[in-house]
Amino acid sequence: MEESKKQTKTTSRIHGFPIIGETFEFMKPHDALQFSTFVKDRTFRHGPVFRTSLFGAKVIISTDVELNMEIAKTSHVPGVTKSIARLFGENNLFVQSKESHKHVRSLTSQLLGTHSLKSRMIQDIDILACTHMKEGARNGVLDVKETASKVYILSVSSHALSVCLDNITTNKKIGGKRTRTLLERFSSSWFQFSFNVPGTGVYRMMKARNKMMKLLKESILKKRASGEEFGEFFKTIFGETGKEMMSIENAIEYIYTFFLVANETRHGFLRLRTEKEAGLTWEDYKSMTFTQMVINESLRITSTFPTVLRVTDHDVQVGDYTIPEGWTFMGYANVHFNPENYDDPLVFNPWRWEGKDLGAILTKTYIPFGAGARLCVGAELAKLVMSIFIHHLYRYRWSMKAETKVIRRYMLMFPHGCDVQISDDTEVDKSAYSI
Ligand code: HEM
Numbered sequence: 001m002e003e004s005k006k007q008t009k010t011t012s013r014i015h016g017f018p019i020i021g022e023t024f025e026f027m028k029p030h031d032a033l034q035f036s037t038f039v040k041d042r043t044f045r046h047g048p049v050f051r052t053s054l055f056g057a058k059v060i061i062s063t064d065v066e067l068n069m070e071i072a073k074t075s076h077v078p079g080v081t082k083s084i085a086r087l088f089g090e091n092n093l094f095v096q097s098k099e100s101h102k103h104v105r106s107l108t109s110q111l112l113g114t115h116s117l118k119s120r121m122i123q124d125i126d127i128l129a130c131t132h133m134k135e136g137a138r139n140g141v142l143d144v145k146e147t148a149s150k151v152y153i154l155s156v157s158s159h160a161l162s163v164c165l166d167n168i169t170t171n172k173k174i175g176g177k178r179t180r181t182l183l184e185r186f187s188s189s190w191f192q193f194s195f196n197v198p199g200t201g202v203y204r205m206m207k208a209r210n211k212m213m214k215l216l217k218e219s220i221l222k223k224r225a226s227g228e229e230f231g232e233f234f235k236t237i238f239g240e241t242g243k244e245m246m247s248i249e250n251a252i253e254y255i256y257t258f259f260l261v262a263n264e265t266r267h268g269f270l271r272l273r274t275e276k277e278a279g280l281t282w283e284d285y286k287s288m289t290f291t292q293m294v295i296n297e298s299l300r301i302t303s304t305f306p307t308v309l310r311v312t313d314h315d316v317q318v319g320d321y322t323i324p325e326g327w328t329f330m331g332y333a334n335v336h337f338n339p340e341n342y343d344d345p346l347v348f349n350p351w352r353w354e355g356k357d358l359g360a361i362l363t364k365t366y367i368p369f370g371a372g373a374r375l376c377v378g379a380e381l382a383k384l385v386m387s388i389f390i391h392h393l394y395r396y397r398w399s400m401k402a403e404t405k406v407i408r409r410y411m412l413m414f415p416h417g418c419d420v421q422i423s424d425d426t427e428v429d430k431s432a433y434s435i
Contacts, residue, residue, distance in 0.1 A: 021053025029413065032406040035304050039063070039332060048334070049321055059328045061306075068331030069364075070318045072308045072372030076101065079309035079328045089209075092253040101373070104254060108377045112156070117384050118282045125155045125385055126279040129392045137396055137424045144393075145418040151385055209256075216252045280388060288387050293353040295386050299368035301348055304408060306330035307370045333367050341365040398422040 022038070030036045039061060042050050048064040062068055076098050080088070085095065093100040110116065128151045136142030308331030316323045323329060337345040342352060342365075361369050361379040369376035376382070403416045 021056075021059075023054050026052070026054050027409055029407045029409040030304075032304065032408045032412060033301060035332070035334075035337075036408070054328075057328045058326070059330060060323055061330045061332065063332045063334035064318075064321070065335045065364075067318045067321055067323070068308045068333075068335075068367070069371060071310055071312065071316055071323065071329050071331060072367075072370060072374070074314075074316060074372075075310040075312050075329065076373050077311040077313050078374060079311045079330065088257060089213075089253045092257060093250050094254075094257060100250075105373075105377060107254075112378060112381050114380055117380055121155050121381070122282060122285065122384065122388075123279050125151060125388050128154055129385075129388050130279075133392045133396065133422070134424075136422050140421060140423060141419050142398070142422045143417060143419050145414060148385065148389055151389065152381070155385070156381075213252055213256060216255055217248065220248060220252065280391070285384065285387055288391060289358065290350065291387050291390050292358040292383070293350040294390065295383060296353045296356075296358060296366075297348060297350040298386075300336045300342070300366065301346075303333040303336050303368045305332075305410060307333045307367050308372070309370075310374070335365050335367065338365075393422075396422050396424050 025038050026036070028036070028038065042052070042061070043063055049060065049062045049067060052059050052061060062071075078095055080095075088095060093104040095101070129147075132147045132150060133142065136147065308329070310329045310331075312323050312325050312327050312329055314325050335341060339345055357363075360366065361383070362371055362375060369379040369382075398420045401416075401419050401421060404418060404420075405415055406418075407413050407415065
């Protein structure tokens, strides 16, 4: 059957130049709290589902909630650009096959699930957030994005990746500064055409990736050869019984995935330096009701990017729409901005969450972490880190710098950094502070 006949309700032709298609319009920076003009204009002209061509791929963009949910449930293949697929690697179990994906998701749930957060990670996150904020207050300035990224990567790494990180941060050939440079190569090249030729961002990114992978492999093999006992993370991924659940190559790509996702790849590493103080408990976290209302509202209103990203592996029929096999599908969370679901949807109003289930990461009208088989595996961790971060931040006097600007160019961007002025010169009665 011809494509045009198959797609009964999408626009009849793809616009833009050959190969490049509409990539440049799509990637134009826009206000982070608004949908891109690209999506708004085309939805207005062609309806909630339309076709386009981006980064050399045939793409369907949808703001139709039912279609988005159906694709999320029935399509397993992640919809990433070729440059991202290259970055994550061919052996990456998250993308290799349905079975390998199921396997790594189940491992990741053990590593980042509620039990692990509750029993171990909450304390590290608390210490890290507290330490970095104290240091920021001493210096009078705190880069919020960089600090949050450090908290993510270090809280995961202190249990999971410490073997590798130790080697990477102490490695003589590629010490701290070089490592940072390697990591900086990535984020700017995520959304690019996939030509891997010298001089391009993708080429530099792939070189950096190969160096990082080499270091990770060296670290694991060294640790194995030393006969030292592996920590819990490696016992989980390699299995306790000596029967390997994952090859070294797969394990390295798996670990590397977390470098990329948790770090968003452009921040340096700091070590845990403080002694454990009497920290937050799970009960404290669960009682931060207003903080969680703020987080839910922030995730609702900032979901101006596609949260369901797939390549269809079969024809999908929903109502009048038929999405043909092999197309990249980008599902936008328009449902967050529908006045039938949220009164005055463009207003930031945490109180709308009062009395709702604040722990839910997915409902019919709330999809900031995606849905279906590829629902974000870091969602619980993300919410915990954000809560603890806000909890500590509000113990200081702080204000955004006037020049700070947040834009979206598919990814969130902070062209003038994300610094806040911060000091503990405050008369607020901290003992009475509870959010
Ligand atoms: C506020 C923070 C975060 C947001 C809004 C977010 C959002 C998302 C979204 C929309 C997806 C795609 C789901 C789909 O296609 O249906 C996703 C997938 C994923 N996320 Fe997150 N994420 C966040 C934080 C994290 C963190 C902290 C980690 C790990 C440390 C993480 C790891 C992953 C992984 C591994 C996947 C792929 C899952 C799979 O393919 O099975 N995310 N995330």
